[in-house]
Amino acid sequence: MTTKGTGRTRRGFLVDMARTACGVALLGAGVGLYSRQAASLPAEALRPPGALDEADFLGACVRCGLCVRDCPYDTLKLSALGDNVANGTPYFIARDIPCEMCPDIPCIKACPTGALDHALTDIDAARMGLAVVIDQESCIAFHGLRCEVCFNVCPVRGKAITLDMLHNPRSGKHALFIPVVHSDACTGCGKCEKSCILDEAAIKVLPAKLAKGLLGRHYRLGWKEKEAAGGSLVTPDEEHSYTLPEGMRYDYEGRGLIRDEPAGQGPYSDNPLETLKRGREGL
Amino acid sequence: MHPGMHPGSEAVTTKGWWKAHQWLLLRRVSQLGILALFLLGPLAGIWIVKGNIASSLTLDVLPLTDPYLALQMLLTGHGMEATALIGAAIVLVSYLLLGGRVYCAWVCPINIVTDAAAWLHQRLGIKRTAQFARHSRYWILGLTLLLALVTGTLAWELVNPVTIVYRGLIFGMGLAWVLLLAIFLFDLFVSRRGWCSHLCPVGAFYSLPGHFSLLRVSAVERNKCNDCMDCFTVCPEPQVIRPALKGASMGNGPVIMSGNCTNCGRCIDVCSKDVFRFDHRFDNSTSKPIAQKTEVMP
Numbered sequence: 001m002t003t004k005g006t007g008r009t010r011r012g013f014l015v016d017m018a019r020t021a022c023g024v025a026l027l028g029a030g031v032g033l034y035s036r037q038a039a040s041l042p043a044e045a046l047r048p049p050g051a052l053d054e055a056d057f058l059g060a061c062v063r064c065g066l067c068v069r070d071c072p073y074d075t076l077k078l079s080a081l082g083d084n085v086a087n088g089t090p091y092f093i094a095r096d097i098p099c100e101m102c103p104d105i106p107c108i109k110a111c112p113t114g115a116l117d118h119a120l121t122d123i124d125a126a127r128m129g130l131a132v133v134i135d136q137e138s139c140i141a142f143h144g145l146r147c148e149v150c151f152n153v154c155p156v157r158g159k160a161i162t163l164d165m166l167h168n169p170r171s172g173k174h175a176l177f178i179p180v181v182h183s184d185a186c187t188g189c190g191k192c193e194k195s196c197i198l199d200e201a202a203i204k205v206l207p208a209k210l211a212k213g214l215l216g217r218h219y220r221l222g223w224k225e226k227e228a229a230g231g232s233l234v235t236p237d238e239e240h241s242y243t244l245p246e247g248m249r250y251d252y253e254g255r256g257l258i259r260d261e262p263a264g265q266g267p268y269s270d271n272p273l274e275t276l277k278r279g280r281e282g283l
Numbered sequence: 284m285h286p287g288m289h290p291g292s293e294a295v296t297t298k299g300w301w302k303a304h305q306w307l308l309l310r311r312v313s314q315l316g317i318l319a320l321f322l323l324g325p326l327a328g329i330w331i332v333k334g335n336i337a338s339s340l341t342l343d344v345l346p347l348t349d350p351y352l353a354l355q356m357l358l359t360g361h362g363m364e365a366t367a368l369i370g371a372a373i374v375l376v377s378y379l380l381l382g383g384r385v386y387c388a389w390v391c392p393i394n395i396v397t398d399a400a401a402w403l404h405q406r407l408g409i410k411r412t413a414q415f416a417r418h419s420r421y422w423i424l425g426l427t428l429l430l431a432l433v434t435g436t437l438a439w440e441l442v443n444p445v446t447i448v449y450r451g452l453i454f455g456m457g458l459a460w461v462l463l464l465a466i467f468l469f470d471l472f473v474s475r476r477g478w479c480s481h482l483c484p485v486g487a488f489y490s491l492p493g494h495f496s497l498l499r500v501s502a503v504e505r506n507k508c509n510d511c512m513d514c515f516t517v518c519p520e521p522q523v524i525r526p527a528l529k530g531a532s533m534g535n536g537p538v539i540m541s542g543n544c545t546n547c548g549r550c551i552d553v554c555s556k557d558v559f560r561f562d563h564r565f566d567n568s569t570s571k572p573i574a575q576k577t578e579v580m581p
């Protein structure tokens with residue numbers, strides 16, 4: 001049996017505890033919610049090479065800035081309070097200063113925690129993001145103009161970016177040299193984005209999860225399956241036969257319609273001018 | 284303390300100004316000196332220390348990592364590189380020797396701000412102040428560890444003023460000034476010594492090794508105490524003094540054994556009777572004067 005006095009003290013104690021617990025729980029809820037928000041990295045902020053997946057990275061990086069210090073190109077920055085990147089974590093903006101892909105990767109070596117994975121020793125295997133030619137309306141290569149700057153600055157040129165030659169339908173007689181990025185080689189260094197000659201880059205490095213699509217898992221590409229199996233997996237293709245006039249052949253994957261007769265023997269000459277000159281009576 | 288005088292003014296008269304501020308000045312030299320070492324790199328290109336107090340590398344050989352951060356990181360479920368583990372171990376051992384909350388009094392930059400707030404609070408004679416329980420900080424410490432476990436991220440680091448301000452000073456403040464100002468105003472007008480002595484989980488963490496640490500303040504000459512209460516007024520954790528200073532009758536030794544003593548040495552400074560000095564934890568016999576006498580006697 002407690003006296004009135006000690007009863008009150010005990011109650012006071014319990015109220016005190018409850019007050020502290022509630023205060024701390026509120027604080028926890030606040031910080032917890034804020035941490036979820038802070039986990040969303042803006043698309044233009046790229047992590048240093050070898051950074052773990054974002055969720056893991058935010059648990060592993062102690063925000064010491066040693067990677068920032070050892071980056072010889074001042075590429076990396078530590079986010080300050082108020083920046084829209086989780087505060088204290090390292091990042092870079094490709095359009096400001098891209099990663100120069102140092103062969104010895106000093107940023108990873110400097111990281112004491114392994115938030116930058118020390119298993120990454122070949123900078124070509126880094127995947128900081130994926131370049132995307134995101135605005136084909138303004139990229140001048142799509143207008144048939146020669147540029148190829150992104151292609152030429154790419155440290156993995158020829159593998160990460162190639163130039164594909166397409167027909168230029170506007171002029172009808174020129175080519176388009178279209179930059180095409182390949183995800184199996186692009187490191188996301190951002191050199192291309194940095195050097196894009198437009199006022200706003202038409203090629204941008206995005207986090208891979210934004211930049212990459214994923215084919216449905218049930219999907220099979222017939223020609224690849226065929227190649228892998230060494231032959232058709234379904235009924236073999238019948239060779240198509242075309243009904244063509246004498247002396248004509250059709251090359252399906254090549255030159256199209258082929259005339260076997262020597263020139264000049266058919267009703268039309270090879271020189272269209274001769275046909276024109278013949279006038280109506282020749283028809 | 285006599286009316287109209289400030290804590291420590293008696294010590295200034297008896298010992299002189301320098302002697303009465305000796306440890307305070309040394310602490311400021313230590314706090315600012317460590318910060319200066321970090322700043323020498325970015326400002327002058329002299330790279331003695333890189334990084335910040337979260338984790339650093341000195342002279343390219345000595346790694347140091349905050350063990351509180353290392354613990355949170357382990358709770359998020361990430362294995363660490365050996366560098367961080369070794370760094371955390373070195374720091375932990377150092378604080379086991381020097382006193383856990385030496386971090387607070389001799390390293391942490393926030394301490395300068397909260398000391399200033401407490402000083403101004405005293406000078407302005409502000410009487411009203413909200414009281415938080417001193418154990419609140421351990422609840423908050425528990426919370427930060429729980430957050431690491433549950434969110435899998437170093438969630439507390441998003442708001443931890445200690446590391447944010449330190450990092451800010453070295454890598455760019457951003458809005459960290461706001462935090463610093465908030466803590467100053469909070470300690471000045473809302474709760475006297477509210478942050479460092481009641482709420483900060485970093486201090487709470489370092490008080491844990493502080494329970495076992497070697498270097499301690501001791502009230503060796505406690506029989507000379509004239510009850511001026513100056514030490515209680517200046518101490519950020521006055522509750523740690525009483526058992527040592529006034530505990531002789533209860534059989535307590537003179538050494539301050541609480542893990543929350545920050546080893547700031549301010550009590551040594553302000554005591555006009557030179558009751559306190561730095562000592563180690565094993566020099567804590569209750570019957571010291573007699574023991575010394577028997578030693579001297581043939």
Ligand code: SF4
Pocket residue numbers: 048049070071072073074075076098099100101102105106107108123
């Ligand atoms: S690889 Fe080199 S340039 Fe790129 S972030 Fe690391 S240190 Fe900087």
Ligand code: SF4
Pocket residue numbers: 060061062063064065066067068089090110111112113114115116
């Ligand atoms: S070195 Fe590692 S732990 Fe330090 S800021 Fe960079 S990524 Fe984070």
Ligand code: SF4
Pocket residue numbers: 130131153154155156157160161181185186187188189190191192193205
């Ligand atoms: S980001 Fe651009 S420059 Fe860098 S590897 Fe990829 S395509 Fe090349």
Ligand code: SF4
Pocket residue numbers: 386387388391392393394397445478479480483484485486487
């Ligand atoms: S209690 Fe916290 S803020 Fe205060 S000095 Fe210690 S670590 Fe720094």
